[in-house]
Amino acid sequence: MRKRNVLIAGVLVFSMVLAACGGAATTVAPTAVPTSAPVATSMPVATTMPAATSTPEVTATTAMTPTMAAATETPMATEAMTATQATTTTTSTASGTVALLLPETKTTRYETADRPDFEAKFKELCPSCQIIYSNANQDANTQLSQAEAALTNGAQVLVLDPVDSAAAGSIADKAKAAGVPVIAYDRLILNSDGVNYYISFDNEEVGKLQAQSLVDKLTQMGVANPTIVMINGSPTDNNASLFKAGAHSVFDPLVSAGKLTIAKEYDTPDWSPDQAQNEMQQALTALGNKVDGVYCANDGTASGAIAAMKAAGLSPLPPVTGQDAELAGIQRILAGEQYMTVYKAIKPEAEAAAQLAFDLLTKTAVPASMTNGKTVNNGTIDVPSVLLTPVAVTKDNVNSTVVADGFWTTAQICTADYASACKDAGLTQ
Ligand code: BGC
Numbered sequence: 001m002r003k004r005n006v007l008i009a010g011v012l013v014f015s016m017v018l019a020a021c022g023g024a025a026t027t028v029a030p031t032a033v034p035t036s037a038p039v040a041t042s043m044p045v046a047t048t049m050p051a052a053t054s055t056p057e058v059t060a061t062t063a064m065t066p067t068m069a070a071a072t073e074t075p076m077a078t079e080a081m082t083a084t085q086a087t088t089t090t091t092s093t094a095s096g097t098v099a100l101l102l103p104e105t106k107t108t109r110y111e112t113a114d115r116p117d118f119e120a121k122f123k124e125l126c127p128s129c130q131i132i133y134s135n136a137n138q139d140a141n142t143q144l145s146q147a148e149a150a151l152t153n154g155a156q157v158l159v160l161d162p163v164d165s166a167a168a169g170s171i172a173d174k175a176k177a178a179g180v181p182v183i184a185y186d187r188l189i190l191n192s193d194g195v196n197y198y199i200s201f202d203n204e205e206v207g208k209l210q211a212q213s214l215v216d217k218l219t220q221m222g223v224a225n226p227t228i229v230m231i232n233g234s235p236t237d238n239n240a241s242l243f244k245a246g247a248h249s250v251f252d253p254l255v256s257a258g259k260l261t262i263a264k265e266y267d268t269p270d271w272s273p274d275q276a277q278n279e280m281q282q283a284l285t286a287l288g289n290k291v292d293g294v295y296c297a298n299d300g301t302a303s304g305a306i307a308a309m310k311a312a313g314l315s316p317l318p319p320v321t322g323q324d325a326e327l328a329g330i331q332r333i334l335a336g337e338q339y340m341t342v343y344k345a346i347k348p349e350a351e352a353a354a355q356l357a358f359d360l361l362t363k364t365a366v367p368a369s370m371t372n373g374k375t376v377n378n379g380t381i382d383v384p385s386v387l388l389t390p391v392a393v394t395k396d397n398v399n400s401t402v403v404a405d406g407f408w409t410t411a412q413i414c415t416a417d418y419a420s421a422c423k424d425a426g427l428t429q
Pocket of ligand 1: 104107109186187233237239240271298299323324
């Protein structure tokens with residue numbers, strides 16, 4: 001508690017340079033920063049995503065209608081809801097610039113949820129402010145360049161979801177040296193005292209939910225001493241380590257008791273679905289296609305593993321886990337190709353980040369209710385933290401979770417190919 005207050009007090013004494021705020025501007029290419037990194041942020045890079053991935057965007061917030069982005073729509077994320085509501089102060093006169101730096105585009109959440117949810121909330125709080133947005137497309141050097149460009153272009157707060165949790169420590173150090181507070185968004189930034197806040201989910205719990213769901217399903221199917229394959233996330237993502245640790249805390253006692261065999265385990269560089277497909281293919285070859293269940297750390301890696309199993313002719317497919325409640329993941333669950341996913345309500349996460357960014361920008365005291373005294377150690381300091389609660393989703397509760405929460409509508413899920421699966425699961429439009 002005391003540490004948090006000291007930290008917040010520290011934040012409040014940062015002298016922040018107010019950036020000029022051009023009311024009518026829409027998107028402006030910021031000044032390129034000289035850097036040793038291979039890809040300058042102002043230069044286009046090859047990408048499957050349009051604009052956002054390579055070219056940082058500066059967006060004026062005046063166009064936004066200041067409607068309350070109803071955090072109350074999200075019943076499961078009560079902690080952030082309280083936190084977000086606690087400091088909602090409409091300060092029409094505030095101005096300044098914050099940067100949102102996201103890690104990749106192969107996982108759909110960043111462009112479909114994190115970015116729009118953050119921008120909407122921040123624009124509502126600060127109609128005259130600017131947001132610099134960059135997506136690093138899974139390249140830590142690109143992200144470093146993007147962060148340097150953001151600082152050069154007047155960012156007064158960095159909201160950073162690091163590609164590489166350890167390497168990003170140097171970004172936080174640079175920001176601190178420039179008097180710019182940093183919010184570690186979704187992934188912790190390690191080994192730096194320049195991290196002011198961390199907003200994420202209980203990530204070990206994510207791994208536990210995945211593993212326990214898989215174990216329960218295999219038990220329910222009556223599989224004795226099942227053989228599983230583990231496909232973990234990127235070794236540079238601190239969250240991937242936490243998911244993995246949570247999953248092992250469920251699996252390992254069963255392994256010791258001779259009740260479960262982890263036949264193959266992979267860490268998947270860049271969380272790449274293609275790489276996950278290769279890993280699964282290797283595992284199937286090595287195991288002669290004898291696999292009872294597959295632990296996949298997210299829906300993207302699950303899509304790769306499922307593609308490999310289909311290509312190898314496995315039918316029926318064994319139960320597969322996932323995370324993110326991606327639209328394609330939910331559809332695979334309804335179609336019986338994927339067993340479960342983990343739903344993380346991104347809107348309250350992004351809105352809490354926007355609220356904190358606004359408070360730090362305007363030097364408004366952050367209320368204690370935001371973190372409730374929670375901290376997570378990043379190797380250097382205890383970082384005041386907001387940790388939200390993840391929820392396991394199977395066919396049985398798609399309706400009462402992601403649909404009830406407005407994360408996806410039945411119209412989005414129940415396209416022609418999934419009409420009968422939707423009907424079976426009781427999803428009606
Ligand atoms: C996020 C997951 C995401 C993964 C890949 C993790 O840090 O928490 O939601 O699926 O990165 O981007």
